[in-house]
Amino acid sequence: MEATDLRRAWAPRFTRRAAGIQGSVIDSSTSLLQRQTHDVIPFAMGSPAPDAIPTEAFEELGRAVLHAGGAGAFGYGPTEGERALRSALLDSLATEGEEVEPDRLLITAGGMQGLDLVCKLFVDAGDLVVAESPTYTNGTATIASYEGNVLEVPVDDDGMEVDALPELVRADGRTPRMIYTIPNYQNPSGTTLSLPRRVRLLELAEEWDAVVLEDDPYRMLHFEGPPPASLRALSGDAARVIAVHTFSKTVAPGLRVGWIVAHAPIVERMIAAKQGMDTCTNVFSQRLVAEFIVRGLLDAHVERLRRSYREKKVAMQSALGRFFGDVEGVSWTDPAGGLFLWLSLPPGSDSTALFPVALEEGVAFIPGSAFSVGGAFRDALRLCFSYPDEERIVEGVRRLRVAFDRTT
């Protein structure tokens, strides 16, 4: 049977939820870019720079983990996470003034598994989930994989337009089951939810008795001082707020280590769910991250990342000014942290059509429509400034302009 026939033959056998499972344009770009044989400057994946990954430290730390733990570093670990990482994390949270009880902490396989766990426990088929628009593709994909429906709320310079939310909810007719938000240096827009809006969002969550999924991968990567207090803190640690974090942007994505802070009965149920998902998180990786924290390397490392990414952001903005300053209708955001710029092209532009041309010219990005379940933002795109060095950033933006000219 031909592949297309097979696809047709098997489609009806997939589950109902399978229909909602969409591949991630972002994740697929890793594979796509690795297949390119010419030089492509990657503004696509939200990856730390190669020199932002502490490989030399890892070599030393890896040896230490091996010698201390022996075979145990490669055995099964407790589902809730390795003791060493849990206590390192609780200590460092305490240093930041956050006292978290051990039974409120769960180690996950990156932030993505955190999102999956929350949706698994709180999104039933047909539930309404509020989310920023644009927002993280994989977040809404996970909601859709549990047959939830996303209500897209526009974003401005202060993050989600929370004041518009009640009217949007009324128009939908359903009461939201969950609010999914990336409050800091949002992916993909780079915007940060203002303090008054955070407070208002929590009031609305209370009114609707909705769960708040606070997806917070970029909090530590601030350029102008820390962001406003987290929704979790502002809520007085209400049970309804579940915070999902990751070491992917501050230590290394390929280690797949993240964590969740939630109320104990929720964490307890999440542990049970995770046992049916992957048994436990990679043990060696957890111990490596623990060692990185315990030796006091994380703080200095994050401080270096802040400086480096701030400089790269400025370099990208200045290159955008240089190469797109003459194009009417082009604008870009000014993130106060994180990895991403959001570039708006002149109305009527098509970033999906621009993509293959840009790839040919040697630059990659993520088309805007990937960040909307309704396929909005065709005239926008996400640029990640963290990975290439400043020279390559300038060259990448130059190539982008060449591609832009070829398609207009």
Added chain:
Amino acid sequence: MEATDLRRAWAPRFTRRAAGIQGSVIDSSTSLLQRQTHDVIPFAMGSPAPDAIPTEAFEELGRAVLHAGGAGAFGYGPTEGERALRSALLDSLATEGEEVEPDRLLITAGGMQGLDLVCKLFVDAGDLVVAESPTYTNGTATIASYEGNVLEVPVDDDGMEVDALPELVRADGRTPRMIYTIPNYQNPSGTTLSLPRRVRLLELAEEWDAVVLEDDPYRMLHFEGPPPASLRALSGDAARVIAVHTFSKTVAPGLRVGWIVAHAPIVERMIAAKQGMDTCTNVFSQRLVAEFIVRGLLDAHVERLRRSYREKKVAMQSALGRFFGDVEGVSWTDPAGGLFLWLSLPPGSDSTALFPVALEEGVAFIPGSAFSVGGAFRDALRLCFSYPDEERIVEGVRRLRVAFDRTT
């Protein structure tokens, strides 16, 4: 609010599927055993022996991976898996006479994620799934987490009693959507599905148009030559047969690396689903396993494991003869491979009540009822012989008898 109040308050807010999510007694035992302060001989987790984990090789291989890949060894990887591991695996399958096209292979975070992916795509709420009884707790837990219903089919020395299956299905009234089987050295019974039964099971799957989930973690760990041909091979690689494998038992469980072989359109959909689950599998671990295979270390390692586990099985059986030979109604299985023995106690025994007493005496196992959704097998238990050395195996069985005498 007290924890119990909170649990009550939040229970109605969990999804319907959350009700089906049960923690794994097996996985929880890792955490439980780590908390013990006295000496406990672990017959509980299905873990490789400490000296069966090639830590010394890992140190050398880890260095090689780091030097070859640099930061790339810790970056995001393609969701379908690292190129190095994929090609090492395809090559070694080819050597065994199995030509698998690259688009039919998916690398997963251990075998457990493989089971989760298959259930996500093929189990809808209310679907009937056939499984061995007893069977792997986490397998049926995952089915339940997608609101599938398990039809338990008894096991004898030749594996699932396939001839009894049509009548059991008729009695249920539904047509099975999926057949979940562990054909080789089954967890927990240690039995192997005979060739005629494999053929018959595939006929029934054809008749019912059911998916066959072939969970095959132990295939390579044979003591008396390879097991019968896989269901996938016997089916002529039919689309309905999906094979889930893992390196957890042959290389190291803490690395969380496994793989799936399925038809390309199914793998394509699984890649999309995995992007919403954990983005990609741990990159460093994948490259470590690839290096282990490419350097030709896997085959010799597996051969050592076969010899060692066979000796340990014999040691456990002889200890059982020595310490339980005088107890009427006690019997145990004789696995031709794998990690597990199934011990039947005299009718009316209660292995769940035996557990805490055994733990006190310094030996751990998994109570039989963990392996049945209906809570059968209270008078049986699973013993894993792979982890302790032979002397400790004898001592563990001795302690088990002491505990047994204390409870009868």
